[in-house]
Amino acid sequence: MKSCWIQCLLALAALLVACTAAVAWLNLRGEAPAPQLWREPGTPATVSSALLEKGAYLARAGNCMGCHTAQGGKEYAGGRGIETPFGVVYAPNLTPDAETGLGRWTSDAFWRALHHGRSQDGRLLYPAFPYPQYTRVQREDANALFAYLQSLAPVSAPNKAHRLEFPFNTQAALAVWRALYFRAAEWVPQASATAEWNRGAYLVQGLGHCAACHAARNAWGGSVEEGLLRGGMMALQDWYAPALGGTHAGQQDLVRLLQTGVSAHASVSGPMAEVVFRSTQYLSGADLQAIAVYLQSLPAPPTPAAPVARATDTRLGAKLYAQHCAQCHGAQGEGRPGAINALAGNPAVNLEDASNVVRMVLQGGYPPATAGNPRPYGMPPFSHQLSDAEIAAVASFVRQSWGNMAPAVGTIEVYRAREKRQH
Known part of the structure; x- marks a missing residue:
């Protein structure tokens, strides 16, 4: 019996030594x-x-x-x-x-x-x-x-x-x-792609480190399908970084968004506003165009198979929208061209995950001040005016009106977002 225990301990020790050696080799390869x-x-x-x-x-x-x-x-x-x-x-x-x-x-x-x-x-x-x-x-x-x-x-x-x-x-x-x-990698351009595509891929995959935010992570912090940039929740920041592939925006819309923080159908907020403010607004037109070309070549994320959850209180949502939102965003969610983005067809509004919409309604915010948009229009916070149920209702109304087809927002989602902001 004693010899059996000794053999087991020796086997475990050998396994530990082998695992340690393997980890060391993998870190030095x-x-x-x-x-x-x-x-x-x-x-x-x-x-x-x-x-x-x-x-x-x-x-x-x-x-x-x-x-x-x-x-x-x-x-x-x-x-x-x-x-x-x-x-x-x-x-x-x-x-x-x-x-x-x-x-x-x-x-x-x-x-x-x-x-x-x-x-x-x-x-x-x-x-x-x-x-x-x-x-x-x-x-x-x-x-x-x-x-x-x-x-x-x-x-x-x-x-x-x-x-x-x-x-x-x-x-x-x-x-x-x-x-x-992690594995160290050399940049290798694709011979079958254009120089412009390769430049965009190099910037996005390398110095731009877009996957650091726009790729999902597992429980241990490892990136999931990094090259596809299918989006994911940013840990501890309560912002959802959207998928970058399969966008229907034109290349010039993408270029303008990265250069000024706003485009015809979108504006940046949260961590991305800082990226535009400190980084992408200073890139050359050729590099921004290359990034847009590369991002548009990525495949769209799979469409969720589950049916969209519908809002239960559309009347309250419509009433709150008319009282608090329509003056800026328009009765039909059309916005103000060149100033305030439309909500109808807005990519951020239509994300499967409602975190960004809820956070904007709660705390408001501004796009970044850039050379191309030095005095951006902002949105006031409504956390002190509206209850969790009211924010859920108006957010659901926006996400399911004028052709928008995103899932409704639950009161519990707003409650959790508000609690995280307070702590």
């Missing part, structure tokens, strides 16, 4: 030793103005400032907390400060961080830094981006310690996650 990771500070390489200009453009494309600038803090000095289901990850300092930033980094170390998700000292990085997408960034673009960051004024800003629950705060747990869900 394809990763060649970096030639040089450290350098002496104060000795920046001579770079051309063209390279710095390219790097600044790429930093905009990747919205690096958005995550690496805390509210009220210095640009790129880090400190902004990124909430995840496993805790808070704080963005680090990207300025060339020798002690707290990238002042001692080399371009090899920076490339390894983008391509392999590994820091200068060898630590595995948390995927709140979207290296699962940045791994596709080409080396020449990574070098330009690094040169630009090195040209910034150094800011002394020590990095904050992440606030993650055990075991998610361990490198072992992160190594297992990476073994399951």
